[in-house]
Amino acid sequence: MTRRIRPYRAEDWPTLARIHDAARLDELRPSVGVEAFRSLADTAEGEGLFDGDVWVAEEDGEVVGFVALAEDEVSWLYVDPARYRQGHGRALLRHALAAVEDRPVETTVLAGNDGALALYLGEGFEVVETKTGRLAGNEDFPATGHIMVRPVPS
Template identity: 35%
Template sequence: MQIRKYQESDFSTLCEIHDPARKQELAAANLTAAFIPFKVASQKDKTTVGFVAFNDEELGWLYVKPEYQHQGIGSQLIDFAIKNAGRPFYLEVLEGNPAQKLYLAKGFKTIQHESGKMPGNESFHVEVDLMKYEK
């Protein structure tokens, strides 16, 4: 297996992976009607500017291109995840991540500070805050 940096030419393949897997995930959670194709959910003015990845229990990834940050896109992606996830809903935030302020503003609460190895790259030590959303 090869892991590499995302390239714009990967977008259609990303859609092909995301859409059926997302449909499967939502069907298992009785949320089939909540499906939005990745091509629609990830674009602003027909340009891909960010994405959110989550399951019923955890927000795993939320990224917005730096030039589109502070325009409400991250907030909308979090709202979408919150609307379609179960309760309680968790996330881990690396210490120093400026997005933590956004998560707090959206109703997440810090419940625990953890210290350990970075999953998938254990040669790095990380400090993270475990956050929880219950509303």
Template identity: 40%
Template structure:
């Protein structure tokens, strides 16, 4: 596996596909309509604003981490590649560049919460709604540098 900088012309479609598949797996409580609406924001707003590193295996994008400063705005790994250390490698790659990291995780996404806990993140706060004001609580997790 190789971790490299994101190239919008080369990687945007692949990252959006990874985002979609990983979001379906990790956020089934959102539903397809919400994911379709979110896909437009991911493509048009979030990907262009973020500092992104992609994980590539045999020339194929299998995951990415999107940073907004020291905040992990998104960490997504193709579900077919879960359990192979890709997410961990992407978080550690981000931590090497930024030091301490923060991330907001859906409270209902118990797999993500356990993943981040294993990497040293601790809960620092909670809000009742997500960034789109939907009634899905978010937990703010922090990993010291």
């Protein structure tokens, strides 16, 4: 099993859409509810998927996850549900963090998404605020999110 992380390429789009759409349901289920689901095709542009850098994780040549970093924010991080708990999310996050190692980095995790919360806490992020408002990408739904920051490592 060989994992590598590389920049996103246009031909990755169908796989990213499939991964996002499956994993997003898992993200929404314990928090906002699956009724709030919108596909990557419907949300990528409006939510700025390509506003910064996007990298994919490959395992044996197959894309298994992706991360997006816009300035100092990890704005997207999704792994194929069939590949959860195999280190792909952590590897993607570490790759993104290495690109901004000298600055604080922020992300938001939906309340109820315990796996993502544990991942970010394990990589040095701290919850700095918990807010309730409207779900980004589908403002019809109320949501609670933990705003997390990884301070500059000392």
